[in-house]
Amino acid sequence: MRRIPRKSTPEKIGVQAAYTVWRSLVDRYVFIEHFNKLKNYTHDRDFLFLLTNLINDFKEEANRLEELCQNFYIQSPQPSSRDTTATGHSEVLSDRDTAEVVYRFLRLDLNILLLGLKNSHTNDSVKEFAINLVNKAINRVDKFIKYIKFKDWLEIPPLYPNVNPEVREQLAVNKVYLLYDHLIFRYNNIHQTRIFSSFVSDTDFKALLDVGTRVLEKQVKTLEEKLLYYGITLPKPYPFNTPVPENKQALQDRFMYNTIFRGIQDAVVLHGTAISEIIVNDGLRKMFIELTLDELSMMDKMDKYGKLKGWVFVVPSFKGGT
Helix, strand or coil: CCCCCCCCCCCCCEHHHHHHHHHHHHHHHHHHHHHHHHHCCCCCHHHHHHHHHHHHHHHHHHHHHHHHHHHCCCCCCCCCCCCCCCCCCHHHCCHHHHHHHHHHHHHHHHHHHHHHHCCCCCCHHHHHHHHHHHHHHHHHHHHHHHHHHHCCCCCCCCECCCCCCCCCCCCEHHHHHHHHHHHHHHHHHHHHHHHHHHHCCCHHHHHHHHHHHHHHHHHHHHHHHHHHHCCCCCCCCCCCCCCCCCCHHHCCHHHHHHHHHHHHHHHHHHHHHHHCCCCCCHHHHHHHHHHHHHHHHHHHHHHHHHHHHCCCCCCCECCCCC
16 A cells, blocks of 8 residues: 655644544455355355455555555555455355445444445544545435345335325335434534524525524425335424524624534434435335435534534544654
8 A cells, every 4th residue: 555654744633533434444344354254154145246346446545545654644544455365155045144234334324324434524534535535425325225235135124104195105114203303403503503593693604504594494394205105204493583683792603603513413323324224115215315415514514613613612633652
């Protein structure tokens, strides 16, 4: 692997972002090691090809993470073996068993990357790379779910029995909760944003909140239409109008910004973790992928705006040794 010379003065990186880089590299070493072992027990030729491509993807990501560790003086973990040849009976694992294990690896990886993304905004280059990792992990999970469904290697959860008779789509019971829970989450987001907007002093910030409210309203409409399509009763929303405060000084713009920014970070995790749980209905999974990508874009914009305003909390920096 090509090594990048260390800089005389390492770039600034937050302590949690440094851990995220290190942890992501550890995970990739583990994936490479175990997937190489699983290849020895794989019989289906196209599944073997898929596993090989996954290993190559993780190797590329590991190379980039190694470079980040070097740039930020983060001690790298023990690397994985180049390849692993197992001895023993090749029938000890079926391809279906292997696929179940790989699926859980990929699902866990996506969830951990989403959680790490919440704390990777100290350094813009690390944040950009972390977002890229999340995008690739989402794509991997989506494609792998479609693949193992095609192979009939995936356990299907219980289906919701009360779908409208006119609807031919299948809907798993957990998807009903995910849709309902996301709608409640958005009801809360809209109500909070409207309240905050009435307290805002900074005109630019108010315009940003107004744009955000319109995005939330569009998402609410989509979620409501989905629930009604399946014949599910909607929860009761909050009143549309919010009272105008007599004293706008009761809430500071910086406090409102950080509250909303944390809400956006939580929304990224909420939307993203739902992706790997939606296995029956590909259309619903696509909808949650779009929600996640939109939220990632909004999080990035809010982060840059908060830095410009000087409103973001400055987390402790990691200073690696030479």
